[in-house]
Amino acid sequence: MRGGDMVANRPVRVAVLGRPGSGKGTQSGRLARVLGVPHVSTGELLRAEIERGSPVGRRAQEFVEAGQLVPDEMVLESLAERLDDADIERDGFVLDGFPRTIDQAVALDALLAPAGLDAVVELMVPEREAAERLGARLVCPECGRSVSRDQRSALCDHCGTVLARRADDDVDVIRSRFDVFENETRPLLNGSISTADSSPWTATEPFPKSRGA
Numbered sequence: 001m002r003g004g005d006m007v008a009n010r011p012v013r014v015a016v017l018g019r020p021g022s023g024k025g026t027q028s029g030r031l032a033r034v035l036g037v038p039h040v041s042t043g044e045l046l047r048a049e050i051e052r053g054s055p056v057g058r059r060a061q062e063f064v065e066a067g068q069l070v071p072d073e074m075v076l077e078s079l080a081e082r083l084d085d086a087d088i089e090r091d092g093f094v095l096d097g098f099p100r101t102i103d104q105a106v107a108l109d110a111l112l113a114p115a116g117l118d119a120v121v122e123l124m125v126p127e128r129e130a131a132e133r134l135g136a137r138l139v140c141p142e143c144g145r146s147v148s149r150d151q152r153s154a155l156c157d158h159c160g161t162v163l164a165r166r167a168d169d170d171v172d173v174i175r176s177r178f179d180v181f182e183n184e185t186r187p188l189l190n191g192s193i194s195t196a197d198s199s200p201w202t203a204t205e206p207f208p209k210s211r212g213a
């Protein structure tokens, strides 16, 4: 990846995509530090809204507690609010694992219009390796952070809660999450769709790809 010329005097807006287990959280965090821009995860935004008990947080909580996916409109509402913050207007962002669907990509383009994203990075991690990582992953039930099981501690670094296995890291569920990625996210990455004129989704040149560490 080109280093120096990505740090510009204008906002840099990047989305990092990849199948479950490809290391999106880790790599998005690193890229955000390198670029000097905020790392934005819709999962963390929603957790923060729920913690705060904001109106969208209270609505989202019902879905989380029922074990259901939080509807796009709520995800987009919390994202839209974050994208309005001064640090993001000034510096840009690295968006972690979003959008996952064409509908979300279209909605994101609308939020960012007229500028759009500057780049989309796909983390290329083979399915088998990603599945192994997911099987070895522990998650904090309290704050939602995930760590690899070979981590030295059974407690969350952030809040000290005992780490647990995520229900959706079981083998069958991993399989279906990979299928969702192939069917819903992959079309965003192979150049077969276009959303806004300004969006890199329309790029004919493949963006230099980053390998997951």
Ligand SMILES: [Zn+2]
Pocket (backbone or CB within 6 Å): 140, 141, 142, 143, 144, 145, 156, 157, 158, 159, 160, 161
């Ligand atoms: Zn925690």
